[in-house]
Amino acid sequence: MAVDMKMPILIVDDYKTMLRIVRNLLQKLGFSNIDEATDGADALAKLRGRQYGLVISDWNMQPMTGFELLQKVRADASLKTLPFVMVTAESKVENVVAARNAGVNNYIIKPFSAEVLKAKLKTVLGDF
Template sequence: MINKNILILVIDDNKTMRRIVRTLLNQLGYNNVEEAEDGVSAFNMIKEKNYQLVISDWNMTPITGLELLQQVRAVDAYKNLPFIMVTAESKMENIVEAKNAGANNYIVKPFSASTLETKLNAVLDK
């Protein structure tokens, strides 16, 4: 049984996209959601709170979602933090790069609530 009260951090430089992801999460019963607009602030938030899942956009500045993932994975305390990459890029090499950097899963935009649910279940149902 998946705990839907987990603390989730959604990171995207696009406010509308953050709102869409939050709405989809809410529809799936995940209501404990916080947002960050870039990787730098997200990493600071990760250091301050005990997030149980990170959903991050790939294409952001000043650091990309991939760079954020690499920073997160470089800290022992966050090696097992579930991390889902979201991007408009469906190129196989990007998916491989994200997996190699330690992403637990990968979602290509645009996506539905059912796609998000499938990815969440794959990552959280251990």
């Protein structure tokens, strides 16, 4: 099945610069319907108010981290199957394992290119 390039995507990061970078990379890949949230609580409110096709979230944020957001998404019956990609500057094995155990669909280490993002999203969404 072809990926809907117009599906709503929520990107979550507390750094405006990173939001802009991820938005630009997604647009370069052909995605056009992109919303932003600056922390996990903001993201959760947006997720409950609109149906998204994908979440790309930073790990390290306050007051709710990306990991806590992932746990809340997976615990919510209406959101639990939502594709979720975690982005972080930390490459600690225990973080990757914790995210996998919590139900993350993929994990990206910063910094990353459009090619890396596309490869990771292909494993989550399929070819596009």
